[in-house]
Amino acid sequence: MNTVKIGNITVGGQNPIALIAGPCVIEDPQRTLKIGQSIKAIAERLGVPYIFKASFDKANRSSHSSFRGPGLEEGLAILKHIKETLKVPVLSDIHCSNQIEAAAAVLDILQIPAFLSRQTDLLHQAALTGKVVNVKKGQFLAPNDMKNVINKLREAGNENILLTERGASFGYNNLVADMRGLPIMRSMGYPVVFDATHCVQLPGGAGTSSAGQREFVPYLTRAAVATGIDVLFMEVHDNPEEALSDGPNMLYVDQLEDLLKDVIAIDNVVKRHK
Template sequence: MMIPKLKHAGKNFLLLAGPCVIEGEEMAFDIAAKIVEICDRLEIPFVFKGSYRKANRSRIDSFTGIGDEKALGILKAVGEKFDIPTVTDIHSANEAKLAANYVDVLQIPAFLCRQTDLLIAAAETGKVVNIKKGQFLSAESMKFAVDKVRDSGNDHVMLTERGTTFGYQDLVVDYRGIPVMKQNNCPVILDITHSLQQPNQTSGVTGGKPELIETIAKAGMAVGIDGIFIETHPNPAVAKSDGANMLKLDLLEQLLTKLVKLKQVIDQL
Protein backbone atom coordinates (compact mmCIF):
# COMPACT_ATOMS: atom_id res chain seq x y z
CA MET A 1 0.00 0.00 0.00
CA MET A 2 1.33 3.39 -1.01
CA ILE A 3 0.25 6.63 0.67
CA PRO A 4 1.49 9.63 -1.36
CA LYS A 5 3.86 12.13 0.31
CA LEU A 6 4.32 9.89 3.36
CA LYS A 7 7.59 10.74 5.14
CA HIS A 8 9.51 8.31 7.37
CA ALA A 9 7.58 5.35 5.90
CA GLY A 10 8.60 2.05 7.42
CA LYS A 11 10.58 3.65 10.26
CA ASN A 12 7.77 3.59 12.80
CA PHE A 13 4.08 3.04 13.31
CA LEU A 14 1.76 5.07 11.10
CA LEU A 15 -0.04 8.02 12.70
CA LEU A 16 -3.39 9.37 11.54
CA ALA A 17 -4.09 12.42 13.67
CA GLY A 18 -5.81 15.77 13.75
CA PRO A 19 -9.04 17.42 14.88
CA CYS A 20 -12.38 15.65 14.76
CA VAL A 21 -13.74 18.21 12.32
CA ILE A 22 -12.24 21.15 10.42
CA GLU A 23 -13.40 24.20 12.37
CA GLY A 24 -11.38 26.75 10.42
CA GLU A 25 -8.11 27.31 8.59
CA GLU A 26 -6.07 28.71 11.49
CA MET A 27 -6.84 25.82 13.85
CA ALA A 28 -6.12 23.22 11.16
CA PHE A 29 -2.74 24.78 10.30
CA ASP A 30 -1.77 25.18 13.96
CA ILE A 31 -2.59 21.56 14.79
CA ALA A 32 -0.85 20.24 11.67
CA ALA A 33 2.29 22.29 12.34
CA LYS A 34 2.59 20.94 15.88
CA ILE A 35 2.10 17.31 14.83
CA VAL A 36 4.49 17.60 11.89
CA GLU A 37 7.18 18.96 14.21
CA ILE A 38 6.74 16.07 16.64
CA CYS A 39 6.62 13.41 13.94
CA ASP A 40 9.70 14.69 12.13
CA ARG A 41 11.64 14.56 15.37
CA LEU A 42 10.41 11.05 16.27
CA GLU A 43 10.46 9.80 12.64
CA ILE A 44 6.79 8.86 12.65
CA PRO A 45 4.99 8.67 9.29
CA PHE A 46 2.04 11.06 9.61
CA VAL A 47 -1.30 11.55 7.83
CA PHE A 48 -3.26 14.65 8.84
CA LYS A 49 -6.89 13.86 9.69
CA GLY A 50 -9.88 16.16 9.65
CA SER A 51 -13.54 15.53 8.83
CA TYR A 52 -14.89 18.05 6.34
CA ARG A 53 -18.42 17.25 7.47
CA LYS A 54 -19.91 15.30 10.39
CA ALA A 55 -22.90 13.35 9.13
CA ASN A 56 -23.49 10.96 12.04
CA ARG A 57 -24.82 13.23 14.78
CA SER A 58 -27.35 12.45 17.52
CA ARG A 59 -28.95 15.91 17.62
CA ILE A 60 -30.13 18.07 14.77
CA ASP A 61 -28.46 21.12 16.34
CA SER A 62 -25.02 19.46 16.50
CA PHE A 63 -22.17 21.14 14.60
CA THR A 64 -21.66 19.44 11.23
CA GLY A 65 -19.08 21.63 9.50
CA ILE A 66 -18.14 24.95 7.94
CA GLY A 67 -19.15 23.95 4.41
CA ASP A 68 -17.95 21.01 2.35
CA GLU A 69 -15.74 22.67 -0.23
CA LYS A 70 -14.38 25.21 2.25
CA ALA A 71 -13.31 22.47 4.66
CA LEU A 72 -11.95 20.28 1.88
CA GLY A 73 -10.00 23.25 0.57
CA ILE A 74 -8.40 23.68 4.00
CA LEU A 75 -7.43 20.01 4.05
CA LYS A 76 -5.82 20.36 0.63
CA ALA A 77 -3.99 23.51 1.75
CA VAL A 78 -2.65 21.74 4.84
CA GLY A 79 -1.36 18.89 2.69
CA GLU A 80 0.34 21.26 0.28
CA LYS A 81 1.87 23.56 2.91
CA PHE A 82 3.42 20.77 4.97
CA ASP A 83 3.86 18.28 2.11
CA ILE A 84 1.95 15.59 4.00
CA PRO A 85 -0.91 13.24 3.10
CA THR A 86 -4.41 13.95 4.39
CA VAL A 87 -7.46 11.84 5.23
CA THR A 88 -11.15 12.62 5.63
CA ASP A 89 -14.43 10.71 6.03
CA ILE A 90 -16.98 10.24 3.28
CA HIS A 91 -20.59 9.27 3.92
CA SER A 92 -22.18 8.52 0.56
CA ALA A 93 -21.06 7.25 -2.82
CA ASN A 94 -21.42 10.63 -4.50
CA GLU A 95 -18.98 12.18 -2.00
CA ALA A 96 -16.11 9.91 -3.03
CA LYS A 97 -15.09 11.74 -6.22
CA LEU A 98 -15.50 15.13 -4.57
CA ALA A 99 -13.31 14.34 -1.57
CA ALA A 100 -10.76 12.49 -3.72
CA ASN A 101 -9.96 15.80 -5.43
CA TYR A 102 -8.67 17.18 -2.12
CA VAL A 103 -7.25 14.36 0.05
CA ASP A 104 -5.02 11.29 -0.25
CA VAL A 105 -6.95 8.81 1.90
CA LEU A 106 -10.71 8.27 2.02
CA GLN A 107 -12.07 7.00 5.32
CA ILE A 108 -15.23 4.94 5.66
CA PRO A 109 -17.01 5.62 8.98
CA ALA A 110 -17.66 2.63 11.23
CA PHE A 111 -21.45 2.87 10.91
CA LEU A 112 -21.11 2.70 7.10
CA CYS A 113 -18.49 -0.03 6.69
CA ARG A 114 -20.97 -2.47 5.12
CA GLN A 115 -22.31 -0.01 2.53
CA THR A 116 -21.33 -1.69 -0.72
CA ASP A 117 -21.92 1.31 -3.00
CA LEU A 118 -19.86 3.53 -0.71
CA LEU A 119 -16.93 1.10 -0.59
CA ILE A 120 -16.98 0.61 -4.37
CA ALA A 121 -17.13 4.35 -5.03
CA ALA A 122 -14.20 4.95 -2.69
CA ALA A 123 -12.21 2.15 -4.29
CA GLU A 124 -12.84 3.43 -7.81
CA THR A 125 -11.18 6.77 -7.02
CA GLY A 126 -7.86 4.93 -6.72
CA LYS A 127 -7.21 6.56 -3.34
CA VAL A 128 -6.13 4.66 -0.24
CA VAL A 129 -9.29 3.52 1.56
CA ASN A 130 -9.31 3.29 5.36
CA ILE A 131 -12.30 1.29 6.61
CA LYS A 132 -13.29 1.64 10.24
CA LYS A 133 -14.66 -1.56 11.77
CA GLY A 134 -18.29 -1.22 12.75
CA GLN A 135 -19.00 -1.22 16.48
CA PHE A 136 -21.47 -4.02 15.72
CA LEU A 137 -19.17 -6.28 13.68
CA SER A 138 -16.65 -9.00 14.43
CA ALA A 139 -13.05 -8.70 13.31
CA GLU A 140 -13.57 -11.72 11.05
CA SER A 141 -16.40 -10.03 9.16
CA MET A 142 -14.20 -7.15 8.04
CA LYS A 143 -12.74 -9.49 5.41
CA PHE A 144 -15.79 -8.82 3.29
CA ALA A 145 -15.33 -5.05 3.44
CA VAL A 146 -11.73 -5.47 2.29
CA ASP A 147 -12.88 -7.78 -0.51
CA LYS A 148 -15.32 -5.15 -1.78
CA VAL A 149 -12.50 -2.65 -2.20
CA ARG A 150 -10.06 -5.12 -3.74
CA ASP A 151 -12.66 -6.64 -6.06
CA SER A 152 -13.27 -3.10 -7.32
CA GLY A 153 -9.66 -2.94 -8.51
CA ASN A 154 -8.05 -1.15 -5.56
CA ASP A 155 -5.53 -2.92 -3.32
CA HIS A 156 -4.76 0.20 -1.26
CA VAL A 157 -6.82 -0.57 1.82
CA MET A 158 -6.44 -0.29 5.59
CA LEU A 159 -8.64 -1.37 8.49
CA THR A 160 -9.18 0.55 11.73
CA GLU A 161 -10.36 -0.91 15.03
CA ARG A 162 -12.44 1.52 17.10
CA GLY A 163 -14.09 -0.58 19.76
CA THR A 164 -17.16 -2.79 19.98
CA THR A 165 -20.50 -1.80 21.46
CA PHE A 166 -20.80 -2.94 25.08
CA GLY A 167 -24.27 -2.38 26.45
CA TYR A 168 -25.84 0.90 25.41
CA GLN A 169 -23.32 3.49 26.58
CA ASP A 170 -19.86 2.01 26.33
CA LEU A 171 -17.29 0.49 23.99
CA VAL A 172 -14.59 -2.10 24.56
CA VAL A 173 -11.56 -3.03 22.46
CA ASP A 174 -11.11 -6.74 21.83
CA TYR A 175 -7.41 -6.95 21.08
CA ARG A 176 -7.83 -10.48 19.74
CA GLY A 177 -9.28 -8.83 16.66
CA ILE A 178 -6.04 -7.09 15.70
CA PRO A 179 -4.20 -10.24 14.47
CA VAL A 180 -7.45 -11.48 12.94
CA MET A 181 -7.81 -8.36 10.79
CA LYS A 182 -4.11 -8.45 9.88
CA GLN A 183 -4.80 -11.77 8.16
CA ASN A 184 -6.31 -9.68 5.36
CA ASN A 185 -2.75 -8.59 4.46
CA CYS A 186 -3.45 -4.92 5.00
CA PRO A 187 -2.36 -2.45 7.69
CA VAL A 188 -4.48 -2.41 10.85
CA ILE A 189 -4.83 0.86 12.72
CA LEU A 190 -6.13 1.36 16.27
CA ASP A 191 -8.35 4.36 16.88
CA ILE A 192 -7.35 5.21 20.43
CA THR A 193 -9.79 8.08 20.94
CA HIS A 194 -13.07 6.82 19.47
CA SER A 195 -12.51 3.51 21.26
CA LEU A 196 -13.06 5.47 24.47
CA GLN A 197 -16.34 7.08 23.47
CA GLN A 198 -19.44 6.72 25.63
CA PRO A 199 -22.28 6.94 23.11
CA ASN A 200 -26.05 7.32 23.62
CA GLN A 201 -25.88 9.80 26.47
CA THR A 202 -29.21 11.30 27.53
CA SER A 203 -27.88 14.75 26.60
CA GLY A 204 -27.48 13.68 22.99
CA VAL A 205 -23.76 14.49 23.20
CA THR A 206 -21.29 11.61 23.22
CA GLY A 207 -19.12 11.23 26.32
CA GLY A 208 -15.66 9.73 26.66
CA LYS A 209 -12.77 8.57 28.83
CA PRO A 210 -9.68 10.39 27.51
CA GLU A 211 -7.72 9.51 30.65
CA LEU A 212 -7.44 5.97 29.22
CA ILE A 213 -5.99 6.98 25.84
CA GLU A 214 -2.46 5.97 26.84
CA THR A 215 -3.68 2.63 28.18
CA ILE A 216 -5.49 1.77 24.94
CA ALA A 217 -2.54 2.88 22.83
CA LYS A 218 0.07 0.91 24.78
CA ALA A 219 -2.03 -2.24 24.65
CA GLY A 220 -2.45 -1.85 20.91
CA MET A 221 1.26 -1.40 20.39
CA ALA A 222 1.89 -4.57 22.42
CA VAL A 223 -0.29 -6.69 20.12
CA GLY A 224 1.29 -5.40 16.92
CA ILE A 225 -0.89 -2.67 15.45
CA ASP A 226 0.53 -0.99 12.36
CA GLY A 227 -0.59 2.48 13.34
CA ILE A 228 -2.73 4.62 15.59
CA PHE A 229 -5.56 7.03 14.88
CA ILE A 230 -6.02 9.86 17.32
CA GLU A 231 -8.12 12.99 17.41
CA THR A 232 -6.47 15.93 19.12
CA HIS A 233 -7.32 19.58 19.75
CA PRO A 234 -5.60 22.47 21.55
CA ASN A 235 -8.59 22.73 23.89
CA PRO A 236 -10.97 19.73 23.70
CA ALA A 237 -13.38 21.47 26.09
CA VAL A 238 -14.33 23.92 23.35
CA ALA A 239 -14.01 21.58 20.35
CA LYS A 240 -17.11 21.61 18.17
CA SER A 241 -17.25 17.80 17.90
CA ASP A 242 -16.16 14.82 20.02
CA GLY A 243 -14.29 16.94 22.55
CA ALA A 244 -15.11 14.48 25.34
CA ASN A 245 -12.77 11.81 24.02
CA MET A 246 -10.04 13.84 22.28
CA LEU A 247 -6.47 14.23 23.51
CA LYS A 248 -5.23 17.71 24.39
CA LEU A 249 -2.64 18.64 21.80
CA ASP A 250 -0.04 19.54 24.45
CA LEU A 251 -0.08 15.91 25.63
CA LEU A 252 0.55 14.36 22.21
CA GLU A 253 4.36 14.50 22.18
CA GLN A 254 4.67 12.75 25.53
CA LEU A 255 2.33 9.97 24.39
CA LEU A 256 4.03 9.44 21.03
CA THR A 257 7.46 9.38 22.65
CA LYS A 258 6.34 6.57 24.96
CA LEU A 259 4.78 4.63 22.08
CA VAL A 260 7.95 4.89 20.00
CA LYS A 261 9.97 3.46 22.87
CA LEU A 262 7.42 0.71 23.42
CA LYS A 263 7.44 -0.27 19.75
CA GLN A 264 11.23 -0.53 19.82
CA VAL A 265 10.95 -3.03 22.67
CA ILE A 266 8.14 -5.00 21.00
CA ASP A 267 10.10 -5.21 17.74
CA GLN A 268 12.97 -6.91 19.58
CA LEU A 269 10.81 -9.66 21.04
Protein backbone atom coordinates (compact mmCIF):
# COMPACT_ATOMS: atom_id res chain seq x y z
CA MET A 1 0.00 0.00 0.00
CA ASN A 2 1.09 3.56 -0.74
CA THR A 3 1.51 5.70 2.34
CA VAL A 4 0.58 9.36 2.19
CA LYS A 5 2.39 12.15 4.01
CA ILE A 6 0.26 15.03 5.34
CA GLY A 7 2.53 17.60 6.95
CA ASN A 8 4.46 15.58 9.53
CA ILE A 9 1.81 12.83 9.60
CA THR A 10 2.12 9.62 7.58
CA VAL A 11 -1.02 7.56 7.01
CA GLY A 12 -1.50 4.13 5.49
CA GLY A 13 0.26 0.82 5.83
CA GLN A 14 0.93 -0.09 9.44
CA ASN A 15 0.87 3.49 10.69
CA PRO A 16 -1.45 4.29 13.61
CA ILE A 17 -4.87 5.61 12.77
CA ALA A 18 -5.07 9.39 12.30
CA LEU A 19 -7.97 11.74 13.00
CA ILE A 20 -9.53 14.35 10.72
CA ALA A 21 -11.97 16.39 12.82
CA GLY A 22 -13.56 19.77 13.26
CA PRO A 23 -16.89 21.53 12.72
CA CYS A 24 -18.84 21.01 9.52
CA VAL A 25 -18.47 24.63 8.43
CA ILE A 26 -16.49 27.64 9.60
CA GLU A 27 -18.85 29.56 11.88
CA ASP A 28 -17.53 32.26 14.19
CA PRO A 29 -13.72 32.26 13.70
CA GLN A 30 -13.00 32.23 17.45
CA ARG A 31 -15.44 29.43 18.14
CA THR A 32 -14.08 27.42 15.21
CA LEU A 33 -10.53 27.81 16.54
CA LYS A 34 -11.63 26.89 20.04
CA ILE A 35 -13.21 23.66 18.78
CA GLY A 36 -9.95 22.84 17.02
CA GLN A 37 -7.96 23.55 20.18
CA SER A 38 -10.20 21.23 22.20
CA ILE A 39 -9.85 18.41 19.66
CA LYS A 40 -6.08 18.88 19.43
CA ALA A 41 -5.72 18.69 23.22
CA ILE A 42 -7.62 15.38 23.26
CA ALA A 43 -5.63 13.99 20.33
CA GLU A 44 -2.32 14.97 21.93
CA ARG A 45 -3.27 13.35 25.25
CA LEU A 46 -4.00 10.11 23.43
CA GLY A 47 -1.16 10.29 20.90
CA VAL A 48 -3.46 10.42 17.87
CA PRO A 49 -2.16 12.32 14.80
CA TYR A 50 -4.60 15.18 14.14
CA ILE A 51 -5.72 17.07 11.03
CA PHE A 52 -8.19 19.97 11.39
CA LYS A 53 -11.16 20.24 9.04
CA ALA A 54 -13.87 22.81 8.37
CA SER A 55 -15.54 23.92 5.16
CA PHE A 56 -15.20 27.50 3.93
CA ASP A 57 -18.30 26.95 1.80
CA LYS A 58 -21.06 24.35 1.94
CA ALA A 59 -22.18 24.55 -1.67
CA ASN A 60 -24.70 21.69 -1.56
CA ARG A 61 -27.01 22.72 1.29
CA SER A 62 -30.62 21.54 1.04
CA SER A 63 -32.02 25.09 1.02
CA HIS A 64 -30.86 28.26 -0.70
CA SER A 65 -31.32 30.09 2.60
CA SER A 66 -29.10 27.69 4.61
CA PHE A 67 -25.82 28.98 6.05
CA ARG A 68 -22.94 28.20 3.69
CA GLY A 69 -19.92 29.64 5.49
CA PRO A 70 -17.68 32.68 5.01
CA GLY A 71 -16.66 31.86 1.45
CA LEU A 72 -13.32 31.29 -0.24
CA GLU A 73 -11.24 34.34 0.61
CA GLU A 74 -12.33 34.89 4.21
CA GLY A 75 -12.58 31.17 4.88
CA LEU A 76 -9.06 30.44 3.71
CA ALA A 77 -7.73 33.30 5.83
CA ILE A 78 -9.42 31.75 8.89
CA LEU A 79 -8.06 28.30 8.02
CA LYS A 80 -4.56 29.73 7.57
CA HIS A 81 -4.78 31.29 11.05
CA ILE A 82 -6.01 28.01 12.54
CA LYS A 83 -3.21 26.10 10.81
CA GLU A 84 -0.55 28.48 12.14
CA THR A 85 -2.06 28.59 15.64
CA LEU A 86 -2.66 24.87 16.11
CA LYS A 87 0.36 23.81 14.05
CA VAL A 88 -1.59 20.98 12.43
CA PRO A 89 -2.46 20.19 8.79
CA VAL A 90 -5.82 21.51 7.55
CA LEU A 91 -8.48 20.21 5.15
CA SER A 92 -11.41 21.84 3.42
CA ASP A 93 -13.71 21.15 0.46
CA ILE A 94 -13.30 22.56 -3.01
CA HIS A 95 -16.24 22.74 -5.38
CA CYS A 96 -14.96 24.17 -8.66
CA SER A 97 -11.68 24.50 -10.50
CA ASN A 98 -11.34 28.25 -9.93
CA GLN A 99 -11.03 27.65 -6.17
CA ILE A 100 -8.09 25.28 -6.46
CA GLU A 101 -5.13 27.65 -6.76
CA ALA A 102 -6.08 29.71 -3.70
CA ALA A 103 -7.07 26.64 -1.70
CA ALA A 104 -3.84 24.79 -2.48
CA ALA A 105 -1.83 27.74 -1.14
CA VAL A 106 -3.32 27.16 2.33
CA LEU A 107 -4.69 23.63 2.62
CA ASP A 108 -2.74 20.43 3.17
CA ILE A 109 -5.61 18.31 1.86
CA LEU A 110 -7.99 19.27 -0.94
CA GLN A 111 -11.26 17.45 -0.39
CA ILE A 112 -13.61 16.54 -3.22
CA PRO A 113 -17.21 16.38 -1.94
CA ALA A 114 -19.13 13.16 -2.56
CA PHE A 115 -21.54 14.73 -5.04
CA LEU A 116 -18.54 15.83 -7.15
CA SER A 117 -16.53 12.61 -6.98
CA ARG A 118 -16.96 11.93 -10.72
CA GLN A 119 -16.18 15.47 -11.89
CA THR A 120 -13.19 14.76 -14.10
CA ASP A 121 -11.93 18.33 -14.53
CA LEU A 122 -12.15 19.05 -10.80
CA LEU A 123 -10.27 15.87 -9.93
CA HIS A 124 -7.61 16.47 -12.57
CA GLN A 125 -6.98 20.10 -11.62
CA ALA A 126 -6.82 19.25 -7.91
CA ALA A 127 -4.35 16.45 -8.59
CA LEU A 128 -2.11 18.72 -10.64
CA THR A 129 -1.36 20.76 -7.49
CA GLY A 130 0.53 17.80 -6.03
CA LYS A 131 -1.43 18.24 -2.80
CA VAL A 132 -3.07 15.34 -1.00
CA VAL A 133 -6.51 14.86 -2.55
CA ASN A 134 -9.23 13.23 -0.44
CA VAL A 135 -12.17 12.04 -2.51
CA LYS A 136 -15.40 11.22 -0.75
CA LYS A 137 -17.08 8.30 -2.48
CA GLY A 138 -20.36 9.44 -3.96
CA GLN A 139 -23.51 8.14 -2.31
CA PHE A 140 -24.37 6.77 -5.75
CA LEU A 141 -21.10 4.85 -6.32
CA ALA A 142 -20.06 1.29 -5.54
CA PRO A 143 -16.68 0.86 -3.82
CA ASN A 144 -15.15 -0.63 -6.99
CA ASP A 145 -16.12 2.51 -8.91
CA MET A 146 -13.41 4.37 -7.01
CA LYS A 147 -10.83 2.71 -9.27
CA ASN A 148 -11.90 5.17 -11.95
CA VAL A 149 -11.45 8.07 -9.54
CA ILE A 150 -7.95 6.86 -8.68
CA ASN A 151 -7.06 6.62 -12.37
CA LYS A 152 -8.16 10.20 -12.99
CA LEU A 153 -5.92 11.44 -10.18
CA ARG A 154 -2.97 9.28 -11.21
CA GLU A 155 -3.23 10.46 -14.81
CA ALA A 156 -2.39 13.92 -13.45
CA GLY A 157 0.73 12.46 -11.83
CA ASN A 158 -0.55 12.48 -8.25
CA GLU A 159 -0.18 9.52 -5.90
CA ASN A 160 -1.18 11.47 -2.77
CA ILE A 161 -4.66 10.00 -2.65
CA LEU A 162 -7.15 9.33 0.15
CA LEU A 163 -10.51 7.60 -0.37
CA THR A 164 -13.39 8.28 2.01
CA GLU A 165 -16.51 6.25 2.73
CA ARG A 166 -19.41 8.45 3.80
CA GLY A 167 -22.38 6.17 3.26
CA ALA A 168 -24.44 5.02 0.29
CA SER A 169 -28.02 6.02 -0.53
CA PHE A 170 -30.44 3.49 0.91
CA GLY A 171 -33.89 4.55 -0.18
CA TYR A 172 -35.09 8.09 0.41
CA ASN A 173 -33.44 10.35 3.05
CA ASN A 174 -31.28 7.54 4.35
CA LEU A 175 -27.70 6.30 4.12
CA VAL A 176 -26.08 3.00 4.98
CA ALA A 177 -22.41 2.33 5.69
CA ASP A 178 -21.42 -0.93 4.02
CA MET A 179 -18.34 -2.08 5.90
CA ARG A 180 -17.33 -4.30 2.97
CA GLY A 181 -16.49 -1.16 1.02
CA LEU A 182 -13.64 -0.21 3.35
CA PRO A 183 -11.37 -3.23 2.67
CA ILE A 184 -12.44 -3.19 -0.98
CA MET A 185 -11.24 0.40 -1.40
CA ARG A 186 -8.15 -0.20 0.73
CA SER A 187 -7.17 -3.07 -1.57
CA MET A 188 -6.75 -0.47 -4.34
CA GLY A 189 -3.50 0.58 -2.70
CA TYR A 190 -4.34 3.90 -1.03
CA PRO A 191 -5.25 4.88 2.52
CA VAL A 192 -8.95 4.75 3.37
CA VAL A 193 -10.89 7.18 5.54
CA PHE A 194 -14.18 6.48 7.32
CA ASP A 195 -16.49 9.46 7.72
CA ALA A 196 -18.33 8.40 10.85
CA THR A 197 -20.61 11.40 11.17
CA HIS A 198 -21.86 11.77 7.60
CA CYS A 199 -22.67 8.06 7.54
CA VAL A 200 -25.42 8.75 10.09
CA GLN A 201 -26.79 11.72 8.16
CA LEU A 202 -30.38 11.59 6.87
CA PRO A 203 -30.02 13.72 3.72
CA GLY A 204 -32.87 16.21 3.40
CA GLY A 205 -34.55 14.41 6.27
CA ALA A 206 -35.66 17.62 7.93
CA GLY A 207 -37.23 19.09 4.81
CA THR A 208 -35.04 22.16 4.23
CA SER A 209 -32.02 20.61 5.93
CA SER A 210 -30.55 17.21 6.69
CA ALA A 211 -31.37 15.27 9.83
CA GLY A 212 -29.08 12.78 11.52
CA GLN A 213 -28.69 10.02 14.11
CA ARG A 214 -25.54 10.85 16.06
CA GLU A 215 -26.33 8.14 18.61
CA PHE A 216 -25.04 5.58 16.09
CA VAL A 217 -21.66 7.29 15.52
CA PRO A 218 -19.79 5.24 18.19
CA TYR A 219 -21.09 1.93 16.84
CA LEU A 220 -20.16 2.64 13.23
CA THR A 221 -16.81 4.08 14.28
CA ARG A 222 -15.77 1.00 16.21
CA ALA A 223 -16.94 -1.28 13.39
CA ALA A 224 -15.04 0.69 10.74
CA VAL A 225 -11.81 0.80 12.73
CA ALA A 226 -12.03 -2.97 13.08
CA THR A 227 -11.80 -3.29 9.27
CA GLY A 228 -8.35 -1.66 9.31
CA ILE A 229 -9.02 1.89 8.12
CA ASP A 230 -6.20 4.43 8.08
CA VAL A 231 -7.97 7.64 9.03
CA LEU A 232 -11.11 8.46 11.01
CA PHE A 233 -13.10 11.51 9.85
CA MET A 234 -15.55 13.09 12.29
CA GLU A 235 -17.37 16.38 12.46
CA VAL A 236 -17.23 17.63 16.03
CA HIS A 237 -18.76 20.66 17.75
CA ASP A 238 -18.89 22.04 21.28
CA ASN A 239 -22.69 22.21 21.00
CA PRO A 240 -24.12 20.56 17.87
CA GLU A 241 -27.60 21.85 18.74
CA GLU A 242 -26.31 25.33 17.91
CA ALA A 243 -24.33 24.30 14.82
CA LEU A 244 -25.16 26.10 11.58
CA SER A 245 -24.75 22.96 9.43
CA ASP A 246 -25.11 19.21 10.05
CA GLY A 247 -25.72 19.57 13.78
CA PRO A 248 -27.86 16.41 14.09
CA ASN A 249 -25.03 14.14 12.99
CA MET A 250 -22.08 15.93 14.64
CA LEU A 251 -20.40 14.56 17.75
CA TYR A 252 -20.06 16.57 20.98
CA VAL A 253 -16.45 17.44 21.77
CA ASP A 254 -16.87 16.04 25.28
CA GLN A 255 -17.80 12.63 23.82
CA LEU A 256 -14.69 12.41 21.65
CA GLU A 257 -12.03 11.28 24.12
CA ASP A 258 -13.76 8.14 25.34
CA LEU A 259 -14.57 7.10 21.78
CA LEU A 260 -10.98 7.66 20.66
CA LYS A 261 -9.76 5.41 23.46
CA ASP A 262 -11.84 2.61 21.95
CA VAL A 263 -10.53 3.51 18.48
CA ILE A 264 -6.91 3.26 19.62
CA ALA A 265 -7.47 -0.10 21.32
CA ILE A 266 -9.18 -1.59 18.25
CA ASP A 267 -6.62 -0.12 15.86
CA ASN A 268 -3.77 -1.62 17.88
CA VAL A 269 -5.33 -5.07 17.67
CA VAL A 270 -6.06 -4.83 13.94
CA LYS A 271 -2.69 -3.41 12.92
CA ARG A 272 -0.91 -6.10 14.92
CA HIS A 273 -2.61 -8.78 12.81
CA LYS A 274 -2.05 -7.30 9.36
